[in-house]
Amino acid sequence: MVYLDNAASTAISPEAVAAMTRAWEQPGNPMSLHGAGRHARRILEESREAIARALGARPSEVVFTSGGTESDNLALKGIYRARRAQDDRRRRIVISAVEHHAVLDPAQYLVDNEAAELVVLPVDERGRVDPADVRAELAGHAGQVALISVMWANNEVGTLQPISEIAALGREFDVPVHSNAIAAVGHVPVDFTASGLSAMSVAAHKFGGPQGAGVLVIGRDVACRPLLNGGGHERDLRSGTQDVVGAAGMAAALETAVDRFDENTAAVAALRDRLVGALQSRDGVTVNSRDDGLPGIVHVSFDGCEGDSLLMLLDAKGIEASTGSACTSGVASASHVLLAMGMDRASARGSLRFSLSHHNTAEEIDYVVSVLDEVCERARAAGLTGVF
Structure with a gap:
């Protein structure tokens, strides 16, 4: 996991x-x-x-x-x-x-x-x-x-x-x-x-x-x-x-x-950069978070994908991420945060948040990267269920 x-x-x-x-x-x-x-x-x-x-x-x-x-x-x-x-x-x-x-x-x-x-x-x-x-x-x-x-x-x-x-x-x-x-x-x-x-x-x-x-x-x-x-x-x-x-x-x-802020932040930032670097090399993937924000947040939009489909396909691979705030997860609607930022509804619906901690490892990040192409392909094949 x-x-x-x-x-x-x-x-x-x-x-x-x-x-x-x-x-x-x-x-x-x-x-x-x-x-x-x-x-x-x-x-x-x-x-x-x-x-x-x-x-x-x-x-x-x-x-x-x-x-x-x-x-x-x-x-x-x-x-x-x-x-x-x-x-x-x-x-x-x-x-x-x-x-x-x-x-x-x-x-x-x-x-x-x-x-x-x-x-x-x-x-x-x-x-x-x-x-x-x-x-x-x-x-x-x-x-x-x-x-x-x-x-x-x-x-x-x-x-x-x-x-x-x-x-x-x-x-x-x-x-x-x-x-x-x-x-x-x-x-x-x-x-x-x-x-x-x-x-x-x-x-x-x-x-x-x-x-x-x-x-x-x-x-x-x-x-x-x-x-x-x-x-x-x-x-x-x-x-x-x-x-x-x-x-x-x-x-x-x-x-x-x-007490451990500097040590933990450095570790998380390194993992973030590793994940972002791999994501930015892929077509149809947009990283929405920035490195001057929270160090552990990597927010990504996947063209032609439904966020909930991505979430469940990743979960089947033992990877637990989120489509946004846990307080509103499970609701099939675009995030008000992303819409306020000017993102279109389809892109907002096809977004995931990976949030990292110092407990994560480079090997875990590499595993996530290794399954993303397959997960995205299957999600795109399923198609969007509708834009609300």
């Missing part, structure tokens, strides 16, 4: 397993005052401090959640509601056209149910937002904008956004800026304080941590309303007994990813 879907979820690291095992050894609610509770609380707070150090944040800015989707929802809905409560004119939500559905869908929910107005920023052929478009929006509507949300790195094609420039514009016009940094953390340098962001979402399973664990990093001065009401945990932004084991695993995985 060759696993090339690391952008969907990575293998959990030994360090995370060890940290979680230690946390499991003794029961205890971190809010309890007895010895077991204090032990659990110490693990939770030490994990919070480790995550904050790795992300360039203060511990008080780290709010534990159940993962990236909850973090994005808390940021968009919570900040929107708080800003609108302060000033009812603030109803505009500004996002990019290539956001993950964990941002797109809560934004649309607010439009459908809470009188929000959605502004979708266009992107260029690389999938990149032009800060000039952000400035133009703010120059014309700063008093009506509740928040801006632009992802740090795109999970499908790997494009990095000019986050610091966008965050600076938000500060200039007194508008909070949130970033879905889920695809970025552990794979490119991320520093919350240096970025100037108001809020940032992170998920553990993208860098060797457990699934179901994440954080919203949010400034102490950023107004935000909770999604859940209860015991007032996590700055009263996320009530509910904290997942001590998940926090421990996330902290250990993130520390490991940061």
Whole structure:
């Protein structure tokens, strides 16, 4: 088996397993005052401090959640509601056209149910937002904008956004800026304080941590309303007994990813270059990702092929890849990310994402290359099932 879907979820690291095992050894609610509770609380707070150090944040800015989707929802809905409560004119939500559905869908929910107005920023052929478009929006509507949300790195094609420039514009016009940094953390340098962001979402399973664990990093001065009401945990932004084991695993995985960043990035970049070099020599193959994006993303379009057919034919060869975001896989439609980049629907439907990690090997890449011609030939013979 060759696993090339690391952008969907990575293998959990030994360090995370060890940290979680230690946390499991003794029961205890971190809010309890007895010895077991204090032990659990110490693990939770030490994990919070480790995550904050790795992300360039203060511990008080780290709010534990159940993962990236909850973090994005808390940021968009919570900040929107708080800003609108302060000033009812603030109803505009500004996002990019290539956001993950964990941002797109809560934004649309607010439009459908809470009188929000959605502004979708266009992107260029690389999938990149032009800060000039952000400035133009703010120059014309700063008093009506509740928040801006632009992802740090795109999970499908790997494009990095000019986050610091966008965050600076938000500060200039007194508008909070949130970033879905889920695809970025552990794979490119991320520093919350240096970025100037108001809020940032992170998920553990993208860098060797457990699934179901994440954080919203949010400034102490950023107004935000909770999604859940209860015991007032996590700055009263996320009530509910904290997942001590998940926090421990996330902290250990993130520390490991940061400590080994240079070594792992070099290994992944070498594998990427090996795969891209082989793909670029083939007719009917277009590499859409760039080497100045996420190092482990190789996004490719295959002329005359259906992505789902390619996916299943590769799977039969023991190769696991993706047609895009795992959160929308299985849906027979062209990726909104690729369409926003100007790709035609047929090419978008015939695209695959290979996402690499330092666990992959050169031999695995060579094996993938060796079966691609046969796989493409069979996929083209099957033909497109239809363009939606």
